[in-house]
Amino acid sequence: MDTPEPSANPANELELLEALEKSPETTQADLAAQLGVAVGTVNWYLKRWSKKGYVKISRINRWKWSYLLTPEGMARKARLASEYVEASLTLYRRTRTEAKRVLSEARAAGYNQVMIAGNGEIAEICRLTCLELGVQIVEPHSSVVPTLHIDGTRLVLVWPPTPENGAT
Numbered sequence: 001m002d003t004p005e006p007s008a009n010p011a012n013e014l015e016l017l018e019a020l021e022k023s024p025e026t027t028q029a030d031l032a033a034q035l036g037v038a039v040g041t042v043n044w045y046l047k048r049w050s051k052k053g054y055v056k057i058s059r060i061n062r063w064k065w066s067y068l069l070t071p072e073g074m075a076r077k078a079r080l081a082s083e084y085v086e087a088s089l090t091l092y093r094r095t096r097t098e099a100k101r102v103l104s105e106a107r108a109a110g111y112n113q114v115m116i117a118g119n120g121e122i123a124e125i126c127r128l129t130c131l132e133l134g135v136q137i138v139e140p141h142s143s144v145v146p147t148l149h150i151d152g153t154r155l156v157l158v159w160p161p162t163p164e165n166g167a168t
Contacts, residue, residue, distance in 0.1 A: 010080055012037060016045055017077040020055065020067045027063050049073065091153065095122055099129035099148075102157045106135065106146045109159075113138045117158075118150025126150065 015035050019026075028046070032039040046067065049055040054073035058066045069077065106114055113136045116126055126148055130137050138145055149156040 010083060012041070013045065014077065014080040014084055016042065017054075017069065017073065017080065021069055021074075021077070024068055025060060025064060025066050027065070049076075092125060095125045095153065095155070096129055098155050099126045100133065102148060102155050103129060103133050103135050106148075106157060107133070109146075111146055112136060113145045114157075115140055115145055115147040116150070117147050120150075122150050122153060122155075126155065 028039050028042045032042045054076050056068040144160050147158045
C-alpha cells in the first residue's frame with residue numbers, strides 16, 4: 001500500500017526554501033529536524049521542486065546533497081514570502097478591528113479593565129489594542145471584570161457574573 005503524499009503547506013514550503021538557501025549542502029534529515037516535519041515530507045517537496053525546476057539537486061557523498069535554488073525557485077520563495085506577509089497583515093488587521101469592537105463594548109458597559117484568557121500572537125495583538133484604548137489588563141481570577149477569551153483567531157468577551165445574570 002502506498003503512503004499518501006503530504007499536502008503542500010505554504011508555511012512549510014517557505015521555511016524549507018529558506019533553509020535550502022541558507023544551507024544548500026545538507027541532509028534531508030537535518031532539514032526535517034530544522035522544520036519539525038518528517039523526512040518523507042522533505043523528500044516529497046524536493047522531488048516535486050526538482051521536477052518543477054525550482055531546485056537542482058546533486059550528490060556530495062552518500063548522505064549529503066547539494067540543493068541549489070534556481071531562479072524559478074527563488075521566484076517561488078519570493079511569492080510565498082509575499083503571500084505569507086499579506087496573510088499575516090490581514091489577520092493582524094482583522095484581529096485589531098475585532099479587538100477594538102469587543103473592548104469598546106466592554107467600555108460602553110462601564111468597564112476599563114479586562115482579563116485576557118489566551119496566549120500567543122493574537123493575545124499580543126489584544127494587549128496592544130488594550131494599551132491603545134486605555135483598557136487595563138488585570139490578572140486572571142478577577143471575577144469582577146470581563147474576560148477576553150481567545151479561541152483560535154476568534155475573540156469572545158465573557159461578562160463577569162452579576163446578581164442580574166444569576167450570580168449570588
